[in-house]
Amino acid sequence: MSKHTFVLNGKPVTVDVDDDVRVLWVLRDLLGVTGPKYGCGINVCKACTSHIDGKAFNPCSVRVADVEGRRITTIEGLADAKTGQLHPMQEAWLEYDVAQCGYCQPGQIMAAVAKVREKGPNITDADLDEIRNVCRCGTYSRIREAIKAGAKNMGAND
Ligand code: FES
Ligand code: FES
Numbered sequence: 001m002s003k004h005t006f007v008l009n010g011k012p013v014t015v016d017v018d019d020d021v022r023v024l025w026v027l028r029d030l031l032g033v034t035g036p037k038y039g040c041g042i043n044v045c046k047a048c049t050s051h052i053d054g055k056a057f058n059p060c061s062v063r064v065a066d067v068e069g070r071r072i073t074t075i076e077g078l079a080d081a082k083t084g085q086l087h088p089m090q091e092a093w094l095e096y097d098v099a100q101c102g103y104c105q106p107g108q109i110m111a112a113v114a115k116v117r118e119k120g121p122n123i124t125d126a127d128l129d130e131i132r133n134v135c136r137c138g139t140y141s142r143i144r145e146a147i148k149a150g151a152k153n154m155g156a157n158d
Pocket of ligand 2: 099103104135
């Protein structure tokens with residue numbers, strides 16, 4: 001075991017765990033942060049999608065030793081911490097009533113936010129094709145509508 005420190009949803013956390021443990025298990029089992037979902041564990045389904053230094057990553061496939069000092073954000077940290085105001089992408093998700101069973105949805109929203117940060121507010125269907133998050137309920141068309149709407153409302157700091 002060894003100590004690892006990183007920033008989780010704006011607050012520093014330290015865990016005592018083997019270097020090779022994947023971040024998803026640190027988040028869910030040690031820290032109780034269960035927004036990032038376990039689907040495949042091998043970087044395929046994308047249910048665990050979260051952000052590292054503002055970009056999408058899949059914590060099921062990253063060792064805790066490799067996130068030392070980095071800034072990790074999960075769906076729990078997406079809303080404004082001071083006001084509780086939901087992120088524009090979360091608002092769009094509600095407006096378009098996207099979720100069905102809900103299991104994939106935290107990862108879908110985190111992937112959407114990261115993609116809009118990368119591509120800008122006028123995101124295209126070709127850009128959206130790059131998002132590989134699986135939805136077993138098949139909510140893909142509503143996901144696309146919500147991302148396009150949410151993108152228009154995202155500011156430079158979102
Ligand atoms: S659980 Fe991480 S990609 Fe499937
Ligand atoms: S809403 Fe059920 S898996 Fe996507």
